[in-house]
Amino acid sequence: MASIGVQIQNISKFFGTLAAVDNLSLNIKPGELFTLLGPSGCGKTTLLRTIAGFYYQNSGQILFNNKQIDLLPPHKRNTGMVFQSYAIFPFLSVFNNIAYGLKAHGVSKSERKERVMEALSLVRLSGLEQRRPNQLSGGQRQRVAVARAIVIEPQVLLMDEPLSNLDAKLRVDMRVDIRRLQKKLGITMIYVTHDQEEALAISDRIAVMSSGHIAQMGSPWEIYHKPANPHVANFIGVSNFFTRPVKSNDQNIIKIDFYGQTLETPSLINAKTESVVVSIRPEAMSIADREDSSPGRIVFKARIVDTTYLGAGLRLTLRTEDDVDFQIQMSHPKKIDNLVSEKIINIGFLQDDVMIFPDESSGDEIQ
Numbered sequence: 001m002a003s004i005g006v007q008i009q010n011i012s013k014f015f016g017t018l019a020a021v022d023n024l025s026l027n028i029k030p031g032e033l034f035t036l037l038g039p040s041g042c043g044k045t046t047l048l049r050t051i052a053g054f055y056y057q058n059s060g061q062i063l064f065n066n067k068q069i070d071l072l073p074p075h076k077r078n079t080g081m082v083f084q085s086y087a088i089f090p091f092l093s094v095f096n097n098i099a100y101g102l103k104a105h106g107v108s109k110s111e112r113k114e115r116v117m118e119a120l121s122l123v124r125l126s127g128l129e130q131r132r133p134n135q136l137s138g139g140q141r142q143r144v145a146v147a148r149a150i151v152i153e154p155q156v157l158l159m160d161e162p163l164s165n166l167d168a169k170l171r172v173d174m175r176v177d178i179r180r181l182q183k184k185l186g187i188t189m190i191y192v193t194h195d196q197e198e199a200l201a202i203s204d205r206i207a208v209m210s211s212g213h214i215a216q217m218g219s220p221w222e223i224y225h226k227p228a229n230p231h232v233a234n235f236i237g238v239s240n241f242f243t244r245p246v247k248s249n250d251q252n253i254i255k256i257d258f259y260g261q262t263l264e265t266p267s268l269i270n271a272k273t274e275s276v277v278v279s280i281r282p283e284a285m286s287i288a289d290r291e292d293s294s295p296g297r298i299v300f301k302a303r304i305v306d307t308t309y310l311g312a313g314l315r316l317t318l319r320t321e322d323d324v325d326f327q328i329q330m331s332h333p334k335k336i337d338n339l340v341s342e343k344i345i346n347i348g349f350l351q352d353d354v355m356i357f358p359d360e361s362s363g364d365e366i367q
Helices: 044-052 092-102 108-124 138-150 168-185 195-203 220-225 230-235
Strands: 006-013 018-028 033-037 061-063 081-084 157-161 186-191 204-211 215-218 239-250 254-259 261-266 273-280 285-286 297-309 313-319 325-331 344-350 355-358
Touching: 006 044, 018 044, 018 061, 018 215, 033 044, 033 195, 044 081, 044 157, 044 186, 081 138, 092 108, 092 138, 092 297, 108 138, 108 168, 138 168, 168 195, 168 285, 186 195, 195 220, 204 220, 204 230, 215 220, 215 230, 230 273, 230 355, 239 325, 254 273, 261 297, 285 325
Parallel strands: 033 186, 033 204, 081 157, 157 186
Antiparallel strands: 006 018, 006 061, 204 215, 239 254, 239 273, 254 261, 273 355, 285 344, 297 313, 297 344, 313 325
């Protein structure tokens, strides 16, 4: 399948007075697995359905390889769509479900058989072509939906929450299969999900959406380790937030009072600010010795509120002296008997693992 680029130019889609997608632009590279990520109501599915042609935008353009396609009806846009609900025909066999689109396109019987059998092999369903959907597991039904989408050889494959109806283990297995298949075919894929872990695991790039806009766009590493704002930091994984006073802010270095320690980091914050929000991932924090004075390390006291044993890991919920709750995540803890509620312990982290955001309550902005 030939890979193509997708250009979204100033797309807006309204439902009444509500802007589900608001003047949004992005470029998706040929052969890229691009994910639209966000909570319910952020506009991700509306954008996907607009690309597919199920909705028509109020303004803007959609282009495939710089050719405008948004005036075409859905069946002429050469896209394949995989829905959340599988949307396969219960009265047709696996073979006939996959062949349905080919038959509608007038493909000969012999070619239909060849292409269906190839698609079955790609999704690892060979030998099941005569089964009915009610004889398949949820994961197998979703593979049928994927095979039906790719067998027509679309220019762009669109996936709308395709794994949300599967159990946790099957979701992990299926996302591996989808990533493998996408790379093998080299097809451009636009993938919609609300699952942060899923997006991080499969994507080349991610657009985190909020209220019809893109809050941040980048690689999974960039989105997780360099979030643009607290919304992204809080939505992608888990992050701890501490509002702390500023000691000084000059020469591109900001000094922050972090519970008796001085935290120094490069500054993008307005020089007049009196406080900032310090964000730290739970896995970047650990139990420490108070005497640990390693360069660039901060150690402070906190009280244990709750301990959650996760088998391969341990999650501690702690509380600072000014009643801010936060979490730390430890892998393979050797001993947990002494981590009891109300015990005061030392917590440490490296300054390099800190993210600094403006304190919105003070009206500060990033310059």
